[in-house]
Amino acid sequence: MTVPYGAIVLEHFRRPRNRRSLPDATVGREAYNPLCGDRVRIELALDGETIRDAGFTADACAICTASASLLTLRLAGAPVAGALRLADADVIAALGADVPAGRVECAVLPARAMREALSGLPASA
């Protein structure tokens, strides 16, 4: 099985951080990529305007799983406003890989779930 996206993606796919449900989650949202079938759920425990804890569940490809892992590391302890300002380009840059155009949606799916969770938007497909 080949995961040709570099060391960071490989590390976070094989040893994902925060891959767990949060029993005390304040908000959570599942996002789905109908093109490839990736599914990821981001759960966040809020303490006022701060994200106290972040976790994810995913049946997703390596790049999506790695992106969710990296995102949750970044979110824990971050202000909600800062999380909402996180751009897709930031998420892709964190992967340290040249993400092909056809896989960009995989990479940004966790961030989309996070934004929808924090914004109270309806789930998107």
Added chain:
Amino acid sequence: MKVVVVDGRERYATRERFGSADEILVGMPSELVRPRLAAGAYVVLVAHEYKYELPILRDALRAPVRFVGMLSGRKRADGVRALLREDGLTEAEVARLHAPVGLDIGGREPEEIALSIAAQLIAVREGKPIAHRRAGAER
């Protein structure tokens, strides 16, 4: 035997494609399968997608199900087994995975492969020894 079809992809898990299924479930596959991993259940993974296979196998190979099989060539099956070991599954747990799934009846068409898998499930149900895997699954 009750047949439950699970998929994360809405376009595949349709009543048109699985007219005789007792249930068709679409969502996060690992979460939909987990409560059904009961004693006597047969789990067959045919998505050919490691994104679905690995999360389900982590649970299924540790559950009291009767059978766990995966559609795959031998090389890809070995890759999945290696990742399961990395995830902490024991050799005994990994050894429960039947991959490539299906008896060697010589068929290559989708319907023939499905028949070979159904034949293996019946053989397991009846306690018959399983000596052969599908010959077409060498890659």
